[in-house]
């Protein structure tokens with residue numbers, strides 16, 4: 001009887017430990033986001049929330065947003081089949097707003113199904129850091145308006 005109690009106690013302890021570990025892991029974001037891209041992705045999430053856009057459902061399908069070596073002249077790439085976004089690894093050094101513009105552009109394709117030309121951020125050409133930072137507030141407004149239009 002004593003042995004049975006001991007086994008039961010051990011079994012219960014293991015069960016609760018496993019439950020705690022499961023609960024800790026369950027809600028964790030398992031997506032891979034390159035450290036250099038985290039600030040741009042976070043600011044995109046905040047901007048989309050502020051604009052009242054539902055980004056979480058489609059963003060939840062994305063497996064990774066990471067830096068990669070892309071073909072010369074390519075700033076970013078959204079792979080719809082692999083649910084991943086790749087950003088040219090030399091982009092962070094070009095400036096904060098150049099990087100933000102590209103991250104918003106690719107997330108625009110993946111999450112909101114935005115097409116090229118629907119707004120300044122969705123242009124195919126990469127703009128200079130000076131142009132991106134100077135126009136950022138109006139570009140962001142155009143972008144969120146385009147997202148809202150797609151949804152309605």
Ligand SMILES: [Zn+2]
Pocket residue numbers: 105109116124
């Ligand atoms: Zn594009």
